[in-house]
Amino acid sequence: MINFKQYKALTFDCYGTLIDWENGILGALKPLLLAHNTDLDDDQILELFAEFEAELEKGDYIKYREVLKTVVDKFGEQFGFEPTVKELNSIADSIQHWLPFPDTVEALKMLKQKFRLVIISNVDDDLFSFSAKHLEVEFDQIITAEQAKSYKPSLNNFKLAIERVDLPLEQILHVAASVYHDIVTAKSMGLSTVWVNRRADKQGVNITGAAVRQPDLEVPDLKTLAALCSQK
Template sequence: MNQAMEYKKVIYIHQYKALTFDCYGTLIDWENGILGVLKPLLLAHNTNLDDAQILELFAEFEAELEKGDYIKYREVLKRVVQKFGERFGFEPTADELNSLADSIQDWLPFSDTIEALKTLKQKFKLVIISNVDDDLFAFSAKHLQVEFDQIITAEQAKSYKPSLNNFRLAIERIDLPLEQILHVAASVYHDIVTAKSLGLSTVWVNRRAVQKGINTTGSAISQPDLEVPDLKTLAALSSAK
């Protein structure tokens, strides 16, 4: 039995009309984007951390900042850099403070993302629900090469996932019954738990199943309706008879 057929036993994807996606970590390879900025920045300040340490601290600082009163994601990333400086005893320059947000325009999709989105676009409405600013996502949209039917950002919701607010705004705009919406995400903490609590079916894109890496998506206990190792597998499901 091939992998797609094995997954097909778990969920029947053709019952859905809209697929909602987390972006960073699901469609865009944000870990390499983060490391490409923070690793040399830290080394410039005589701080030598391995990839795991950098990504775990990033996740810690980001989650802390997103729990408070809403601030734009560009400011979140600026303060993440500041917190690295506070933790390791250095003062980032103005350019360094802006370096993470400025680098988003260069963060690239995973190798299977574009082809999978193009395949899925033939059968489903595609929607983004992302913890980002409108202008920052606009950079990523150019890399993704498909037209999304709706784009819901943290800037529009004035809150960050795992807040219910972001998903409720998306559901309102999509204007379909819950049973016709399938949420696709790499983060159990930010996405799967909240989406399921609202009655949405969920797909966990668990790239960790085939790629060795660090958990920057947060941990939480929740059972997705479907687990796939990549978007290529999800797209194959949509094409299966």
């Protein structure tokens, strides 16, 4: 079991960990696809989204808004339709309406009493600012892909975060839902990690990646993590 007393800062992935990105993406893409006579189930949409996004983020850096526009364009290529300008912007424009998971805000407020809180997110500064309002806590540092000019799982994003946090690695605990984007890289750099496995009770494809490198702790949600941290 992790000794939470050794940590001074918790670094968080945002979308999928704190913010319900699946419902956000589905809310934008499902009506768009249906408008073009493309009826896919939720896991098919999320799997394709993850595939297209990962491919784009491996290339030369472009802003996340452009990544999302190109993802929509790739859905069009895959299923034989040409998205309108409004449709190309639909996912990015919807981010301002994406909400935290039901347990997120209360858990963050509890954790804020004990730790410095830091965001490491594959997003643009302006897009995260929308989400920050929903999260209702003040983060000590916010590191975005726009600042790093790269996307997780790149080491670069974590190096920038560690530099900004300015604490020994053994005092930083990284918390994330994506094994692919976060857990593997964080562990490789010597960080302790908590896998928030919000899809544990869901059937179908594991959108967040297989657990190739084991986290130090697995929890089903942030409420559970906050409860563990509050124990003496």
